[in-house]
């Protein structure tokens with residue numbers, strides 16, 4: 001299948017995107033990005049370079065002023081702080097919010113169990129969310145994204161608030177979900193943690209509202225680690 005922007009189908013294509021906030025500040029200028037195939041892809045860049053704005057545009061929360069975004073599948077955003085997106089008191093009730101309400105009750109409950117299992121939280125449907133650790137909450141937020149049948153996960157510094165063990169667990173979870181055996185899921189992951197770049201398919205640097213070319217994560221980490 002061809003993408004709406006012409007080339008072969010790919011999980012995400014962004015072409016010459018422009019966006020300005022109501023105060024006139026141009027957050028994105030001629031911003032282009034193409035994810036060629038499923039996997040884990042990372043974006044780095046200094047504070048204010050436009051990374052979160054780009055993710056919100058891709059998710060459809062903001063309207064671009066110019067340019068185009070082509071996403072053949074569904075998107076889901078995962079925020080830095082899972083408390084900003086987990087709404088209901090128990091794990092199961094929160095996940096039910098994300099599941100197609102047209103499905104029969106039993107199918108919805110089965111789906112809850114399935115997605116909990118896929119993020120390592122099997123059997124926790126009735127657990128109160130406030131009793132989860134930070135890492136478990138972040139995995140639940142990822143489960144909600146999966147429950148919504150999203151195939152493009154947009155992760156905005158998902159490990160920034162986690163301790164090193166939980167950070168590794170969340171990264172490993174996303175790696176498994178985006179591995180080819182994981183069913184064609186794509187993740188676009190924003191990070192300031194250069195060590196995470198070692199684990200991606202490709203990394204790009206965002207600067208002043210513009211995304212650079214894909215490079216190996218190791219090459220980007222090495223360059224950004226070097227003193228100016």
Ligand SMILES: Nc1ncnc2c1ncn2[C@@H]1O[C@H](COP(=O)(O)OP(=O)(O)OP(=O)(O)O)[C@@H](O)[C@H]1O
Nearest residue numbers: 021023025027045046047048049050051052053054
């Ligand atoms: N709601 C808003 N209203 C006006 N300007 C905003 C708003 N949100 C962000 N901006 C501005 O847009 C620019 C890009 O912000 P954005 O949050 O996308 O950057 P970022 O690369 O994600 O930064 P960080 O690494 O600090 O999260 C910044 O100059 C920021 O101040």
